[in-house]
Amino acid sequence: MSAEKQVTIIAGSPKAPGTAVSDKLSQIAAETLGDTQLRAQVFGVGECMKENTTEKAYAAMAQSDAVIVVFPLYVFCLPGITMRFLQDYLAYHKVHAAGKKQMVYSVINCGFPEPEINEEASRVVARFAAAIGAQYGHGILIGSGGMIGMSVSPAEKLRDLYRAALRDVQAEIKAGKAPTKQSVCLETKFPRCLYFLFGHMGWRRWIRRNGKSGKDLYARPYQPV
Amino acid sequence: MKAFLLSDGEFDTKQFQSLHALVERVLADKGFSLTEKRLRPRELKCCMGCFGCWVKTPGECVIKDAMADINRETVQSDVVIYLVPVVFGQYSANMKNAIDRWIPNILPFFRTKPNGDTTHPARYASNPQYVMIGYADDLTEADKQLFWDITNGHRENGEVLFYEDDDDAMAAALAAIDMQKTGDRL
Numbered sequence: 335m336s337a338e339k340q341v342t343i344i345a346g347s348p349k350a351p352g353t354a355v356s357d358k359l360s361q362i363a364a365e366t367l368g369d370t371q372l373r374a375q376v377f378g379v380g381e382c383m384k385e386n387t388t389e390k391a392y393a394a395m396a397q398s399d400a401v402i403v404v405f406p407l408y409v410f411c412l413p414g415i416t417m418r419f420l421q422d423y424l425a426y427h428k429v430h431a432a433g434k435k436q437m438v439y440s441v442i443n444c445g446f447p448e449p450e451i452n453e454e455a456s457r458v459v460a461r462f463a464a465a466i467g468a469q470y471g472h473g474i475l476i477g478s479g480g481m482i483g484m485s486v487s488p489a490e491k492l493r494d495l496y497r498a499a500l501r502d503v504q505a506e507i508k509a510g511k512a513p514t515k516q517s518v519c520l521e522t523k524f525p526r527c528l529y530f531l532f533g534h535m536g537w538r539r540w541i542r543r544n545g546k547s548g549k550d551l552y553a554r555p556y557q558p559v
Numbered sequence: 560m561k562a563f564l565l566s567d568g569e570f571d572t573k574q575f576q577s578l579h580a581l582v583e584r585v586l587a588d589k590g591f592s593l594t595e596k597r598l599r600p601r602e603l604k605c606c607m608g609c610f611g612c613w614v615k616t617p618g619e620c621v622i623k624d625a626m627a628d629i630n631r632e633t634v635q636s637d638v639v640i641y642l643v644p645v646v647f648g649q650y651s652a653n654m655k656n657a658i659d660r661w662i663p664n665i666l667p668f669f670r671t672k673p674n675g676d677t678t679h680p681a682r683y684a685s686n687p688q689y690v691m692i693g694y695a696d697d698l699t700e701a702d703k704q705l706f707w708d709i710t711n712g713h714r715e716n717g718e719v720l721f722y723e724d725d726d727d728a729m730a731a732a733l734a735a736i737d738m739q740k741t742g743d744r745l
Contacts, residue, residue: 349608408606410713411649414656415605421652446669446677454709461647461705530669537667541614551667553617554683556634 339399339507341367341374344391346405346416348380355443355479360404362493363441366500371508379419388419392426400437400507401468403459406479407444411455420462427466437512438463439471439503443479445533447526449519450475456517471512474499477521478529488522495520562591562738563636563687565629567653569600570644574694578642578722578729582692585733586640594632596625603656612663618682619663626660634664636687638738645693648705665745678713681745688741689717690733698723716741 343363347354360376368374377391395401405416412420440459442452456473463470476482476496481489499518506512538548564582566575586593604622611621620626633639641658644651650658664686665679672678693706703721710719720732 347608348605354608406608408608408655408659409662411709412655413606413608414603414652414659417646417649417655418601418605418652421646448675448677451676454705454712457705458647458649458709461649461702465647534668537614540610541617544615546614546617550617551613552682555616555618556631556664557683558635 338370339372340394340397341372341400341402341507342391342394342398343367343374343376343402343404344395344416344419345376345378346403346413346419347378348413348415351378351381354406355482356404356406356441358483359441359443359476359479359496362496363402363404363500366497367504367507369504372504379415382419383415388422389426391419392423392430395423396427396430396432397434398436399434399510400439400471400503402439402441402503403462404441405443405455407442407446407452407455410451412458424462424465431467435510436466436468437471437507437510438466438468439512440473441476442473443476443482445478445480447477447521447524447529449477449521452476453517469512471503471506472515473517474503475517475519477519478524481522481524488524492520492522560589560591560638560739561636562586562593563632563639564593564595564642565639565654565657566595566597566642567644567651568597568602569653570651572696574696574722574724575642575644577724577726578692578694581726581729582640582642582733585730589734589738591638591738594636596629596632598625598653598657600653603653603660605656606659606662610667612660613667617663620660622660626657629657630661630663633661633687634683637740638688638690640690640692643691643693643706645695645698645702645706648702649709650706676713678745681743684743685740686716686743686745688736688738689714690720690736690738691717692720692722692729694722714745716744 347356
């Protein structure tokens with residue numbers, strides 16, 4: 335029987351712990367991947383930086399058989415906070431590399447409906463993997479990410495697809511090899527026009543709750559006079 | 560005409576200094592008045608993903624730090640030049656914080672681009688042209704392609720250049736860019 339393998343999941347959202355889609359995705363990943371042969375541990379980037387425990391997360395990453403970086407798409411690539419975490423890990427790795435054979439995966443969610451828009455961010459994580467001498471598996475790219483925690487049928491289907499994609503990752507980590515594979519794109523079957531409509535209604539509702547009008551959404555505070 | 564230059568003080572290398580001096584010279588030759596911000600390491604807080612810049616203080620980030628001045632200068636300039644250390648084919652962490660927190664300058668609504676991709680409309684009717692100049696000591700072709708795809712693959716109002724210690728080539732490339740406002744294209 336093979337020894338237990340270790341997976342470190344990095345939840346790369348800057349939002350408050352437990353409120354982010356990436357936290358939910360990390361939690362599902364830990365539940366799905368963890369079994370008698372795999373031990374999965376989640377570290378939140380924001381918490382690590384706030385509580386000054388980044389080194390603990392880095393030590394876990396350096397000792398892991400696989401690292402999964404989970405984050406939201408910010409302006410078409412990794413958020414600044416996730417980038418800071420990985421950029422500083424590279425410096426840590428140069429000193430503390432454990433010389434282990436490692437695999438890296440990414441799970442990327444965006445607010446836009448189309449998952450393919452996350453593709454470049456997956457390539458960034460692949461470049462990170464190359465920089466630390468690890469093998470990059472692939473990215474799991476999720477569109478309409480905001481729906482992942484909802485109690486509606488399209489969201490349940492999306493979570494099922496996500497778990498299925500994670501089971502493939504689990505098998506690859508256990509086998510210790512990731513075949514060259516394209517990104518896995520996951521999306522809801524929710525109509526695009528309705529997604530836009532509900533989104534736009536949501537912004538108007540949200541700003542009114544803050545005591546402003548829908549017109550205020552269009553404010554131009556820096557307009558040159 | 561106004562130019563705004565944003566750079567990352569965490570990567571204050573010899574290469575950066577050469578590039579910086581070159582860009583200053585080209586902008587002066589073109590007759591721009593230049594405002595500059597060089598980010599100190601970890602100077603900017605990261606975007607919290609709160610959407611306060613859309614629904615609490617529309618058009619302004621709710622975090623009070625240097626970013627308010629950066630966004631004001633961005634909107635009020637004809638051209639914004641970013642000197643960007645390329646890390647893993649993306650923007651360095653400092654620069655990415657500034658780019659993430661540029662989103663007060665767009666609206667929350669979705670729109671579909673001609674190629675079918677989703678995007679957000681511009682907040683302002685008139686926006687600066689951007690020029691992103693990537694640099695790194697060990698810039699690979701893969702890094703350059705990825706950096707270009709992340710930037711020009713999604714935006715319509717700018718140029719991406721790479722500085723590889725060839726001052727003449729960079730000066731010629733900058734001189735060839737017609738640096739002026741690009742309307743509501745982003």
